[in-house]
Amino acid sequence: MTLALAACGTSGDSAEGGSGTIRVLVYGDAANKVEKQLVDTFNKTSEVKAVLETVPGADYQTKLQTIISGKQAPDVFFNWGGGSIKPYVDAGLLLPLDDFIAKDPGLRNNFLPSVFDTAVVDGKAYGVPMRGTQPVLLFSNKKVLADAGVAAPRTWDDLLAAVRTLKGKGITPIALGGGDRWPTQMWFQYVYDRVAGPELFRKVLDGDKSAWESPDSKKALGMLRELVDAGAFGTNYDSVKFTDGGSPALLATGKAAFELMGSWEYSTLQDAYPDFVKSDLGYGAFPAVEGGKGDPGNLAGNANNFYSVLKKTRHPEAVADFLKLMYSDEFVKAQLGIGNLPTTTNTSGFLDESASPDYSKYQFGLVKEAPSFQLSWDQAFPPAAATSIHQAVQRFFNGQTDADGFISAMQSLPSA
Numbered sequence: 001m002t003l004a005l006a007a008c009g010t011s012g013d014s015a016e017g018g019s020g021t022i023r024v025l026v027y028g029d030a031a032n033k034v035e036k037q038l039v040d041t042f043n044k045t046s047e048v049k050a051v052l053e054t055v056p057g058a059d060y061q062t063k064l065q066t067i068i069s070g071k072q073a074p075d076v077f078f079n080w081g082g083g084s085i086k087p088y089v090d091a092g093l094l095l096p097l098d099d100f101i102a103k104d105p106g107l108r109n110n111f112l113p114s115v116f117d118t119a120v121v122d123g124k125a126y127g128v129p130m131r132g133t134q135p136v137l138l139f140s141n142k143k144v145l146a147d148a149g150v151a152a153p154r155t156w157d158d159l160l161a162a163v164r165t166l167k168g169k170g171i172t173p174i175a176l177g178g179g180d181r182w183p184t185q186m187w188f189q190y191v192y193d194r195v196a197g198p199e200l201f202r203k204v205l206d207g208d209k210s211a212w213e214s215p216d217s218k219k220a221l222g223m224l225r226e227l228v229d230a231g232a233f234g235t236n237y238d239s240v241k242f243t244d245g246g247s248p249a250l251l252a253t254g255k256a257a258f259e260l261m262g263s264w265e266y267s268t269l270q271d272a273y274p275d276f277v278k279s280d281l282g283y284g285a286f287p288a289v290e291g292g293k294g295d296p297g298n299l300a301g302n303a304n305n306f307y308s309v310l311k312k313t314r315h316p317e318a319v320a321d322f323l324k325l326m327y328s329d330e331f332v333k334a335q336l337g338i339g340n341l342p343t344t345t346n347t348s349g350f351l352d353e354s355a356s357p358d359y360s361k362y363q364f365g366l367v368k369e370a371p372s373f374q375l376s377w378d379q380a381f382p383p384a385a386a387t388s389i390h391q392a393v394q395r396f397f398n399g400q401t402d403a404d405g406f407i408s409a410m411q412s413l414p415s416a
Helices: 003-008 032-045 057-067 086-090 098-103 113-119 142-148 156-168 182-196 199-205 209-213 215-229 246-252 265-272 274-279 316-327 329-337 347-353 357-369 383-397 403-411
Strands: 021-028 049-056 076-079 128-130 134-141 172-175 256-262 281-284 299-302 305-309 373-375
Touching: 021 032, 021 057, 021 316, 032 049, 032 316, 032 329, 049 057, 057 076, 057 383, 076 316, 098 316, 113 128, 113 305, 128 316, 134 142, 134 182, 134 246, 134 357, 142 156, 142 256, 142 281, 156 172, 156 215, 156 256, 172 246, 182 199, 182 215, 182 256, 182 299, 182 383, 199 209, 209 215, 209 403, 215 383, 215 403, 246 256, 246 265, 256 265, 265 274, 265 281, 274 281, 305 316, 316 329, 329 347, 347 357, 383 403
Parallel strands: 021 049, 021 076, 172 256, 299 373
Antiparallel strands: 076 305, 128 305, 134 256, 134 281, 134 299
16 A cells, blocks of 8 residues: 555545544554554544555655655654654654653553653653564574574674575575665674674764774674675675565575564564464574674664654544553554564563464563664664665675775764
């Protein structure tokens, strides 16, 4: 579904018009089945009806930026917190949720504080967690690994050895949706963390652009160059996308052995390849780097997704009621049912009811024990920086620029 099609039936029901609907805009993917379920639940009892609109993942950020200040702006919209909403806060477009929380403290208290605070800007809350926490994991095809005599890698050296073995057997070692570019970025954020620890990126976000030219930064880039040159991703990864199902298909059909992807990979594969998920899907943490400063337990990814509210919504009371569903038992069970891990305080009590209790408990343990959870680079920076980040990582992977070129590109980013 595209926004243009969905909006045809709701023109005049935007945040500026209409008298009986609230429009909810979300990122289009396999998780939409839960959003549809909750909208249906809300509409059973509410006089003001919610209308769900989805935008394909590859187009979501661009579409949101295009419509958010116009007549087609939604009442409620999906985001990643952090830098992804700060420009909208600065522009005065978003509604602080403090009044909602004063009337219903559960909108804050029923979520893990470290996650909820990701959408706090200048001391005010601008988002309620939805979906679930999304650490990036290294997924694998257990049958491919077993047939090749390869074990899941625990260290970077293990990974390089696995790449050599798999390539020798004619298998693409690692599926990569390079056509989307943000999956390529995941490799950078983890290697940088394992080599330099989270401090380097924190310095960058605090405005210290010299961190990009540090010895640790150059070491991380050297390791990434070695991995690419070893043939880890094949040769046509920039013609493959995650958003159209291309890279998950490589993993599920045995054409690739690994894929580094957010935890939503589970729901994506469960939807398209349920038999593979039941029998051969493996998962694990990103490999450790011997001698690196980053704790092997550190995570990178998205702390959560959030619903934020446009200040000009005509139905704030209805919106507040809709947001309360994000900590309901129904929400938790439905998200666990597709492999997502909600960050509500009651989640642990439902883990045995998830699509895969083992997967949910493994992921829950990682998040609970992680010394650091680094927000994805393109979400930590303002949206205007995302294209430049994606271009920089793509050009480095492709050999179109060297380490100095990458460093220069990252130093030219606007401040977070």
